Amino acid sequence: MSNKNFIQVFEYQKLRLGDVKFPDFEERHFDALTKYNEKNQSKYYTVIHKGVQFNSYVGVIQIGGLTIEILPKADNDNSNSEEQKKKWQGVLLNMLRICKNITVDNVSETNLSKRYNSILEVYFEMYLNEVESLIKRGLIKKYRRVQSNQLALRGKLLFSQNIQKNIVHKEYFYCEHQIYDKEHLLHHILLKGLKVLDSLVSNHLKDKLNRLLFEFYDYKEININAKHFDKINLDRKSLPYHKAVDIAKMLILNYSPNLNSGNDNMLTLLFDMNKLWEEYIYRILHKHKPDGYSVNFQNKTGFWEHKTIRPDIVITSDIKEIFVIDTKWKIVDSRSPSDDDLKQMFTYNLHWEAEKSMLLYPKVNQEDSKFGVYHFDGLKKKCKLGFVGVLENNCLRSSERTADEIYSKLKVDKLLLVL
Structure with a gap:
């Protein structure tokens, strides 16, 4: 991710239009933040004159090509130096890892922050790795119910629909029956998660994303919402999908397409530092x-x-x-x-x-x-x-x-x- 489209601020800091420290923060970004703020009852930050002031929520907001990373801070250093930002980004990443919000098994506490420019990139790469692992393992098949015209009676005949659709073609039967294949809700969710990333990932992840999208090229794309995740009940066969579905849920439900009239899609990943600190202390005391x-x-x-x-x-x-x-x-x-x-x-x-x-x-x-x-x-x-x-x-x-x-x-x- 280029520094040109990357802004790092600290909790309770202000981000204003026209500030020489943030030349990439434009009016369209401000408009998107304002609309998102209204939608969420000013939960994550406060809109001020020509800008926003962040509060106890830290994490990342991505608007189109601009990434705004909000970092925690508990010291008296007001220099806002790059070294200080890198240090507190590492603190946040490691807290998220310890609190199981980031599950990177092969990354240690000390080098986690060195691998990524933005916290979002951690989640993007985690998701792509999980989907890739599922594809290599072999995508599972599940039964699903479909309704369609058949030349032979198959499953249950739907009388009213059959009369409506086959009044001329008497040779067809409109039936409801089961199909055992790979096109089911779990894979629709994975595909939607990949589609969300399509306009958000940086160049070094783009090739991997395109390879994974190709695996789902003939799948039907549906609009996924919170109710779809409520329907998921993982069994022994589908348990390996757990991590990928969790990350997909975070990506899909925090994604807001076209907040403005343009193409400034918005993805937010924000954590309340009070709750994160509370859970972090509990986990280390328990461990x-x-x-x-x-x-x-x-x-x-x-x-x-x-x-x-x-x-x-x-x-x-x-x-x-x-x-x-x-x-x-x-x-x-x-x-x-x-x-x-x-x-x-x-x-x-x-x-x-x-x-x-x-x-x-x-x-x-x-x-x-x-x-x-x-x-x-x-x-x-x-x-x-x-x-x-x-x-x-x-x-x-x-x-x-x-x-x-x-x-x-x-x-x-x-x-x-x-x-």
Whole structure:
């Protein structure tokens, strides 16, 4: 992908028309972003005067030939240098990999970001590789029901349609019957995913895409929507299609053709950093948990009437120690939490009978607070602010080191913790 059609910004940054830093951002791109924003109730960014301001959603927006990549950022470096962008792109790619949003088995944590110019290219290549693997394995056949005119009665005769269609040609029978072939919903979805990529992939993937499209040249193309994915029920025979169908779903449902009057088709792949940070912390704590501990994610339980309560992470030991963690992807300077956060954590402590809870933030240069004690009816419930580093040696920190640090912040029993 050429830098000419590639813009990288950080979360909460503004992108304006006429900005010398972004000469490729044109009015047609702004119009497309505005229409997409209206369609999604301003969920992913805010439209400002002659531009947009991004929020906590990161990822990629591709409009026609222009790619806008929104990166996370948790440091005090405001240089917006290429080195900084590369570093945080690597952080995002690795977080997505750990959270299973990217499944690249042969790519390590350290070199994942070096292979791709854009996050979208990761998904494009993953999809093409999955479809190619299915073709090499051999596309499966399935039964499907069809209605057609036949010279011999086959399956079930459809009386009313037969009268309408064969009033002159009495030799035909209009029947509904089964066919066992490769043209079924799974392959219609794969084809639609390839068609979406046809106008989006860069030159180095174009040849591979064309080779795969040739394999589906005689398949009927249908409009795929969310309801089609609801019909899919993978069995033992079709289970290898799982990854390809998941990526196809992401591509197809996030693709918006012809938002403008021109050919500026739009593909969005956006992630809420608050949710991504929450899931990332859960996965590394679960993977590197000490012996005798269990880690649970978003345990939802009844709270009041039809309302529920759901902490991010609950850690429980065999000796009934309980810890609650609530993750926050934002930079805070003060070591004094807000009243609302304190009340929320106290509710978690009380409801889950946890002695300790922690609000966990990405670390820039802050230090943890001490455990503060709640004054409530003699109960010794404690809460603190914890800060954990995201980076180490200019890339995402080792998940094991991060997990061990978080456990130590909760003062997990060192006899059980394996460092």
